[in-house]
Amino acid sequence: MSTTSKVADTNGGTAARSGKPSKVGAAANWADERLGLAGLAKKNLRKVFPDHWSFMLGEIALWSFVVLLVTGIFLTFWFNPSMTEIEYQGSYAPLRGSYISEAFNSSLHISFDVRGGLLLRQMHHWAAHLFIGSMLIHMMRVFLTGAYRKPREINWVIGVLLLTLGTLEGFTGYSLPDDLLSGTGVRAADGFVKSIPVIGTYGSFLLFGDEFPGHSIIPRLYIIHVLLIPGLILGLIAAHMLLLVYHKHTQWPGPGRTEQNVVGFPMLPVYAAKAGGFFFIVFGATALMGGLMTINPIWMYGPYDPTKVTAGSQPDWYMGWPDGLLRIIPGWTEVSFWGVTLALPVFLTVILVPTLIITFLILYPFIDNWISGDKREHHLLQRPRDTPARTGLMAALVTFYVLALFAGGNDIIAIRLDLSINQITYFLRAAIFLGPILAFWITKRWCISLQRHAKEQALHGYETGIIERSPEGAYSERHLPLPDAKQALIVGRERDQLLELEPAVDKNGVERPHNRKERLRLALNRFWFADNLQPPRLRSSRRRTTTTTGTTATSSRPARTTTTATRWSRATEDGRPPGRLSPPHGDVHDRTGARIRRGSGRPSAFPRGAARRPPWWLPPLVLVLLTRLADAWMLVRLGAGQVALDVGQGFYLVEPVPDDPGYADLVTNWDGQWYRTIAEQGYPTELPATTGRSSRTPGPSSPRSPRSPGSSCR
Structure with a gap:
């Protein structure tokens, strides 16, 4: 009997010999024997990730950062971060003969002389906007859904630091070309640093190396932009992803989803293919914007001149809100004493307020944990309506940001809309305080209303638009139960915990000290959760x-x-x-959230006797009993002046008139058939059918068909 060379195709007694391994397999085996990657890859490549569109926001930030790295490496090949002045002799004719810095000259060279340079420079700028914007929206999603709760507080802190570093990275990036617009921003940054009390002037000289503008700011910003901040961002992204894998990804409540499992797709091959395709989508969208949408046309601004300022200059949107606060703060906040002037308007709006907001965001998971007293781990997300106070707080922050951003463009708004800049400033001074409060209250009440609606749907089902009529003549709309996924979102959330103040005296009769901290915690807990509607x-x-x-x-x-x-x-x-x-x-x-169809060969989900239908004789018996009860109730209502009659053709409404001698008494037999005798002429001899309880009375000359809808008769 012959033997096989690779795979045995017989059950003979001679064993098959293994073939020679491929080069790829040999290389993988060599690496696994020295690094032990097989076990690690087997565990993590089958890691399950849930699937939801909101989870793509973080991926947009990740892939836009990859685009930033690729395009940034390309730009470093030709950019020269030097402030040495030279005479321009490049391709852009309007600036020939002008004395410009080498940084500005290399930026023009990339834009006009390097093939594809303008495309990649604009892609780099648009990717920066996408990176910061997607991080901001991603953090808003994490905030609104409670994904920052235990055990993900550190990941939230990393996210806040990434957003802060991304903002600083964007500022240092658009300051490098040394054009008139970016130079104006650098000049403003010098004033911001100098506004810090006591150490402001020392910080300015440390940053610029001399009196503004000096000759060192562009090289230093270049090192910060291409080395220092990107290294920190890469390290934080790596830590963020490691913690994401370690803690497992959060998921929305739903059938089969608990705090102990994850329902989704494995890393390979499903999630990797989706993530790879999404990268090309982000890259393609960035390329389209870079090729079709002009951004930062430095050749139109010209080189930086300290004696000039661009009219209508505006910072990028992520740096515009501190500038807006600076524009609307009153000038009387500046303080002078002992020959020293404190530029408090600049310090308060540009340095102190952003620092306080960033600090509050970093500490918020711990503040929320302290207020709620919740020490459990959470892997299921919350809908924004489930936490009205937290959603209202986000609405207040967004309102504050938008109003401050509008204030940063108050001059442009006044010119475009032909309004008074003073009136705009006065309005924004009041709105910056009242707007967030109003937004918080409206959003909180809105969420509570949505909670009430969701609770009604969970208890009574959703409206179908089908009107039904009961045997008693009442009309109601048919309600059907919610689908499993939607009902799980409503009833799957945890109930809020209201803290109680401990008794003033303990079990031994010793007075227990109640400090102000505990009373403040109790007050905040009541304010945060007392108005919430608990789920059924x-x-x-x-x-x-x-x-x-x-x-x-x-x-x-x-x-x-x-x-x-x-x-x-x-x-x-x-x-x-x-x-x-x-x-x-x-x-x-099942555990994966997939629906098990009855009769499909899958294991039965209903234990025997756990959910039995009512016996066949019970509905008829209940119907007979209800009919007899209705008859008895009609007899009781006879003397009330209004009786509903059922004669087999519809519901009749009879209103006896005591003063009319033509009406005889109403009688009934045991079959439940109602009759009426009329002595006087001029009244209909047959009872007209009616489908409603209208009080209109048809006249003697307007008889109606027994099956046509009508009104009550006298």
């Missing part, structure tokens, strides 16, 4: 079904395949079982 409780029944392949599941050898199915029952106010035990929409999901 959802009672669920679970059954774990184990199937094996090739072996038998024992205590020592677990089964290979385990499926956990959860059946969601109707939400109730207190969590007790609802009246109907069967699931409202019969959906069953």
Whole structure:
């Protein structure tokens, strides 16, 4: 019997010989024997990540930073960070013969003489905007959904530091070309540093190396821009990603999703393919913007001249809000004493306020943890409406930022809209304080209203637009239970914890000291959570079904395949079982969140006897009892002057008139049929059908069809 060279195709007694490994396999084996990468790769390449569109915001920031690195490396090949003045003899004719710095000259050379230079320079600038903007929106998403809670406080701090460093990186980047606009920004930065009390002038000389503008600021900004801050950002991004993998990614509540698992796609091949495709989307969008949308045309501004200022100069949007605060702060805040002038308007608006906001953002996870008293780990996200106070706080911060940004362009607004710049300034001075308060209150009340609506939907279902009529004549709209995913979002969130102040005297009769810190914590806790509507409780029944392949599941050898199915029952106010035990929409999901179809060969999710339908004879019996009760109730209501009659063709509304002798008494038989005798002429001899309880009375000459909708009759 012949032997095979690679794979055995027979069950003979001769063993197959393994073929020679490929070069790639040999290289991988060589690296694994020395670095032990196989075990690490096997564990992390199958890491599961949840799927939601909001998680893409962080990826936009990551891939835009990659675009920044690629385009920035290209620009460093031709940029010369020198302030030495030379005579320009380049391709841009309007500036020929002008004396400009070598930094500005190299920027013009990249824009006009290097093939593809202008495209990559503008891509670099647009990618910087995308990087900072996506980080800001990503942090807003993390803030609104509570993804900063334990154990991710350190990751939140890293995110705040990344946003701060990205802002400084953007400022140092657009200051390098040494054009008139960027030079104006550098001149403003010199004033900002000098406004710091006591150490301001020392800091200015340390940064510029001389009196402004000096000859060292561009080389120093270049080193900060291409070496110092990018190194810090790379290190923080690496730490951010490592903590993300270690803590596992947060996910939205839903069927099959708990605080102990992650429902999503593995790193390979699904998530890696999606992330790679998303990188090319970001790169392509940045290339389109760089090729079609002009940004920072330095040749139009000209070289920097300390004696000139560009009319209508505006900083980039991420640096514009401190400038706006500076424009609207009153001048009387400047203080002079003992021959020393404190430039408090500049220091308060540009240095102190941003520092306080950044510090508050860094400390916010710990402040929130202290207020709520929550020490648990959280891996499920919260909807913004679930935390009205926190969402209102974000709305207040956004309102403050937008108003300050508008203040930074008050001169442009006044020119474009033909308004008084003084009126705009006075309005913004008041709005910068009242606007955030109003935004907080409106957003908080809005979220509470959404909570109330969601709670009604969870308890009673959503409106279908179908109107039904009951046997008693009442009209109501049909409601259907919510889908599993939406209901899990409503009832899956945790209830808020309201703290209580400990008794003034302990169990031993010793007075317990209540310091101001605890009273402040209790007051903040009440303000933060007291108005929230708590979600209804959802009672669920679970059954774990184990199937094996090739072996038998024992205590020592677990089964290979385990499926956990959860059946969601109707939400109730207190969590007790609802009246109907069967699931409202019969959906069953396994641990991955996938729906298990009945009759598809999957393990049964409903244990025997756990959710039985009512017996067949119960609905008819209930219907008969309700009919008899309705008849009795009508007899009781007879003397009230208004009785609803059911004669088999519709609902009738009879209003006896005691003063009319033509009306006889109403009688009924045991079949539930109602009759009326009329003695006087001029009244209809048949009862017209009616579908409503209208008080209109049809006249004697307007009889109606028994099945046509009508009004009550007398």
